[in-house]
Ligand SMILES: Cc1ncc(C[n+]2csc(CCOP(=O)(O)OP(=O)(O)O)c2C)c(N)n1
Ligand code: SF4
């Protein structure tokens with residue numbers, strides 16, 4: 001990156017230390033004699049949302065915001081967030097990305113189709129698009145050298161090899177900003193990050209990252225199951241066990257005080273109602289699974 | 293509180309988000325009449341783009357509405373300098389000053405050069421009822437005095453160093469304020485600019501002189517056409533919102549595109565990587581959040597839920613989807629009364645409100661519900677903190693904002709004192725207990741209150757118990773546990789009868805046990821080993 005100035009985008013998930021990391025980078029740039037502006041947005045990040053921090057340094061900086069295609073480096077503490085930030089990266093510029101995945105619960109919602117909403121960990125495809133990808137499992141590295149909380153410092157160590165800030169400014173900024181007592185762990189994590197060798201390290205770490213569910217592998221049921229009800233046996237509101245048990249809220253007690261299927265399209269065939277009904281009112285006909 | 297302090301002669305500053313000023317407006321509007329002894333500054337940050345807010349109102353109108361000076365800092369250095377200036381103006385003109393920030397200015401770091409510290413005046417309260425007691429007779433005089441002060445302030449704004457003309461290329465004259473100034477400088481460094489730092493009272497003369505120097509006058513501002521309307525009212529031809537959105541944040545890119553629409557040659561579009569498919573990541577309730585189970589139960593009961601503002605507003609989203617209305621801090625109970633009185637609700641009407649919000653603005657409506665005998669249930673989600681905004685203590689938390697011991701409001705006794713006949717405190721980690729309590733509560737003929745009693749797991753201290761794991765062989769992939777929306781629970785790579793099995797992330801699981809209670813086959817078991825968690 002140019003010694004005259006640059007733009008660094010840091011992104012991740014609430015709780016991963018993105019804001020602290022960007023404070024450390026800002027402090028380092030300042031100690032290296034630059035003007036710095038930094039602006040972050042962490043909507044409701046305490047609750048697992050997206051955090052992004054724009055940082056620009058140079059002789060004199062006007063706007064703190066980085067425009068699309070203008071970041072000289074993107075530092076992502078999470079895989080999906082690294083992909084999301086890609087349009088900000090200047091073509092040809094390096095992407096530093098953590099291979100650790102934080103899957104949002106919303107990616108696991110397609111219960112009938114089984115479609116996994118989280119992008120696959122395809123490092124080779126990313127490297128073809130970006131060129132310079134510096135990927136590592138920062139969480140595993142941080143845990144190995146001291147504390148999993150220092151994963152942000154591992155990535156700062158990787159960043160340090162790309163920016164023109166003297167070593168002592170990094171150390172001073174780490175010491176000044178790391179939470180009390182955590183400096184040794186953060187310094188060790190920083191050193192471990194800086195010692196990684198790219199591109200070899202990217203491939204080694206990507207190979208080691210554990211496989212996770214990808215796509216739907218053609219194993220999802222795809223269609224709802226159907227229920228057969230022997231209504232006269234149902235005790236209605238006096239019981240209501242199946243209504244409370246159904247994970248999909250498919251069942252209700254209707255005006256005749258008997259069980260009724262109100263959301264047939266959502267039944268996943270889990271059979272909880274059949275298993276729990278004390279009066280054998282419900283039978284699940286799972287044509288989907290039987291047809292296999 | 294700050295007005296009282298300033299009347300007592302101590303410099304005082306009240307900071308709040310934009311919607312906070314709505315609540316403070318009653319006092320604020322009249323404080324413009326009274327003024328104070330020592331400087332009174334109100335700092336209010338707008339949230340264009342609603343990063344974490346329920347609306348994106350433009351608080352600059354409050355300055356015009358109340359008749360107080362308005363300062364708009366553009367960066368960290370100006371935020372500092374303008375705060376000093378605000379106290380100086382407040383004391384010189386005997387009027388509160390509104391310092392209006394935005395999310396981008398407030399959530400920022402930059403280099404700040406400090407000024408030598410000047411000692412504040414010594415506090416001393418002097419009686420002056422004709423100034424401080426706003427009976428109509430006194431207030432009439434004070435309103436006239438305010439208008440005189442505004443005239444003097446207008447002269448101040450015309451000459452202020454914070455309203456700066458930068459003449460460059462004369463084809464375009466840009467009028468702007470706040471952080472947008474930096475965006476304009478970034479994308480159009482050659483344009484002439486009038487940067488307004490003290491933008492109310494409006495320096496119409498200065499704008500007229502600037503307009504005479506340039507061919508076209510264009511206002512670039514976030515949110516409402518506040519400056520644009522003022523310029524037009526001064527009889528100066530101007531353009532602005534024809535090119536820029538009235539909603540959301542601006543950015544250098546959006547400023548460049550707006551100016552392009554206005555006829556300024558745009559720089560060639562820069563190459564960029566295409567956006568790959570990614571997973572959405574809306575905020576979610578934390579693993580072990582005590583707010584989860586009441587909403588799970590309310591949804592199953594088919595209750596009509598009047599929500600409020602706090603972390604628990606997230607219960608309106610998938611998968612809990614158990615909140616029907618949310619409008620403003622403290623509105624839940626009043627709205628529940630209205631919903632119940634309307635006769636249109638399809639199920640029992642339940643208001644849900646956080647402890648902090650209840651103490652802030654819930655009490656009057658609860659007293660009203662009791663007084664008028666409305667049949668509603670109120671769930672007070674007592675997590676002993678103000679979690680959504682960062683874990684500030686409050687009068688029922690037992691500690692001061694600095695962490696010292698403090699007297700504690702007893703919420704149960706408080707509800708009884710307001711006349712609520714049926715109050716029950718329940719453990720939200722006891723799913724069956726929550727279901728029973730709510731079922732009993734909605735069966736009451738009048739007002740009933742259910743109070744949950746588990747602390748927030750994140751603040752002020754992290755609550756961690758031994759984590760759980762899923763015994764893969766026992767999981768039947770019913771995904772009942774996933775209805776909690778706990779972020780520690782995701783799909784594993786296993787399948788059962790065409791459904792995904794689940795796994796629990798031991799690092800983030802807080803061991804709250806709620807998912808265990810939803811698991812019919814008993815597949816959720818304690819993780820092996822002793823808990824390493826603190
Ligand atoms: C008038 C107003 N002031 C301040 C805020 C900012 N705010 C959002 S949520 C919240 C408090 C939430 O506390 P609580 O109700 O206890 O819920 P918790 O987040 O702890 O679950 C505040 C002060 C607001 N939205 N409106
Ligand atoms: S911060 Fe506390 S109250 Fe908010 S979602 Fe997390 S656990 Fe719940």
Ligand code: SF4
Pocket residue numbers: 579580759760776778779780781796800801802803804805806807808
């Ligand atoms: S016990 Fe279950 S619901 Fe509670 S935090 Fe752990 S995984 Fe989430």
